[in-house]
Amino acid sequence: MSAPNPDHQPLVEGPRDPEHDPAATYALDPGYVARLTARVLATTGEAKEVLSPLDGAPLAHIPQSSDADVEEAFARARVAQEKWARTPVKDRERVLLRLHDLVLARQEEILDLIVLETGKARKHAFDEPLHIALTARYYGRTTAKHLRSERRPGVFPALTRIDVNHVPKGVVGIISPWNYPFTLGLCDGLAAIAAGNAVVAKPDSQTMLTALLGAELLEEAGLPRDLWMVVAGPGSKVGTSIIDRADYICFTGSTATGKIIGKQCAERLIGSSLELGGKNAMLVLADADIEKAAEGATRAVFSNTGQLCVSIERMYVADAIYDRFVERFVARTQAMTLGATLSWENDMGSLISQDQLDNAVAHVDDAVAQGATVLTGGKARPDLSPYFFEPTILEGVTPAMTCFGTETFGPVVSIYRVTSDEEAVDRANEGEYGLNASIYSRDTARARRLAARVKAGTVNINEAFAATFASLDAPMGGFRESGTGRRQGAEGLLRYTETQSVATQRLVRMSPMFGMSDEAYAKLMTSSLRALKAVGRA
The missing domain is CATH 3.40.309.10 (Aldehyde Dehydrogenase; Chain A, domain 2)
Structure with a gap:
């Protein structure tokens, strides 16, 4: 085998039936692997070998990213995000709905990669494209509702108007684990891009191919390529580099690592959501x-x-x-x-x-x-x-x-x-x-x-x-040492936004007028507060 087939299916050598020869091995088409790994922003010349847990045979060599590569990823993502934030929400939703259809159409390819990289049963691998299709459809139908500006009561009825806006944070760093490489490699990022952000993703080194296929499907669905950048490397190096540059961090993994990431985010005063361990x-x-x-x-x-x-x-x-x-x-x-x-x-x-x-x-x-x-x-x-x-x-x-x-x-x-x-x-x-x-x-x-x-x-x-x-x-997330923040639902999208309050004042200003003294203004405000309480005003 030397080139990927025109339907983008991974060409797999090796038996698929349970009674296969133990000496046989699985192998991916080299051209297919090359196409996926080309999506990693990496200039070090180094590569990490990935072995399949099915048989211990090599699957791929993943290029490794440097700190300079991460810096470039963020630079390109920021340029793309500025334009994306001005893209109508309905256009963003259409990308997600196209992704829904692509995931369902190419699920056999997705399942092959998941099983080859993780070793899990195919029936359990199916949970992943299923969940991503559900996620894409959900945010493809609800993002406009979640991001709609909200009217809130102002301090003076009819005189003060309050609008609460949800503004994208910018570039979100997503550090995802190996156990659900397609689901967790994509689902948190889908909410981030729906909210108007860009993503720099660092999937786990053991399951890069599955995550890279997800990035490819996003581009096929219409997402600008620089809006979803992928880097590769050890978390202690590349993960830290992402945290140093991101406007928000989403991490799924162990409680021990989550605590370290939480401290690093706190030092930069950026938010994070951390889905951690459980018993x-x-x-x-x-x-x-x-x-x-x-x-x-x-x-x-x-x-x-x-x-x-x-x-x-x-x-x-x-x-x-x-x-x-x-x-x-x-x-x-x-x-x-x-x-x-x-x-x-x-x-x-x-x-x-x-x-x-x-x-x-x-x-x-x-x-x-x-x-x-x-x-x-x-x-x-x-x-x-x-x-x-x-x-x-x-x-x-x-x-x-x-x-x-x-x-x-x-x-x-x-x-x-x-x-x-x-x-x-x-x-x-x-x-x-x-x-x-x-x-x-x-x-x-x-x-x-x-x-x-x-x-x-x-x-x-x-x-x-x-x-x-x-x-x-x-919403889904943990109590206590199982983490902070929530994925899914309105909460899963709004975590990637800043809440902005805009007040429009009419007719009167928030200070003495018409020659009124400060003392008289204070008395007027006191009377107003009593009257508003009497009529049940919050």
Whole structure:
């Protein structure tokens, strides 16, 4: 293979069926890779090799950016943003709606790249183009409404007019992770450009190709190329360079890194939104439908091999149904189809790297050494792929064990017996995280009352995480050490704007007139304030 095909599909060598020859490898068309990597602004001459977690074979060499490249990216983005900010909102919305159609039309290509770069099951990769299509359509239909100037009451009725405008911040720096490279590489930036900003993006080095395909699709949808600049390199170098120049930062990743970024942004007095780690809890109440809860738990824990910020790592199950629920949950887990291929048949795929595998192994080994019981799983599966780890359910986990309160970010869950709803909520609120939670109960009104007491930014009832994540008008983000700021909804767009108040004063000025003394003016204002209170004025 030497050149990309005219339909822009990645030409993949290697088997797609689950029973493939372990000795075979996947390979992307070199011309296709060259076209994508040419979008990286990089002049260092250095490149980083990317390996596929499916088979450990090389996928691409990603050019690396310098500080000067980042500076140029911002310079070009600022020029493009000045024009874009004057572009009618309806024209911006049309770009997003065209992106919606492109993503759906080219989803097989997108899925191939996601699976090749992350190792996740294809069924879980599908969540990404689905979410981006939803996001593009949502902001393609609602941006004008969100950005419309608002009328607010002035200090004097009829005499003072107040208009509140939403002004774009300028150039937004987006530092996105590897676990959802298409979704998180694009979704936050779509809101930024809808609001009239430009973007300088630094995707994670392990999943650059998927993010670069997203940038290509944006340009095909009609976005000016310099409005979405892509740089590549280590976060400690390129990420810091972005923070030094951006007007706002959006970061998704670990709490430890988020704290560092938050401090750097504070030093420059720029805003940031930080979607960070979680140790998310599921509550299975005594009246839950056991079969539905077991099905939901399987998705909640093992989607994307547990490498999902909102995945469930702790389960609190009512004593009355504990044994029956555990039996069904273990059975469903053991029935999963495991594999690291491009096939749709896999229920769970591979971890992305040796680091992720080592972390999962360490958490499980530590728990077992201290007395925890493995109900199923618990082992690496090098026969499936270099970084594959079995879906694992632990019982008897105690606070002394690493996985009790530390995020595993892998296919590992701890399950606990509780005797009341109060105990379930109290235990779910333990720790410093607060990103997502799930409650299973037939009494949804009761579940909603309990949800209001759970310290988490999103709570799903009779669902794992997808209901909130896919409801684009609903904001999403974390409490406590799970982050600050919100993506999605009006909040997800308005974070990229400055709020500007414009006052128009009529007839009278805000000072003494017609020879009135300051003392008389003060008395008049005092009388006015009393009168406005008497008539119910806010």
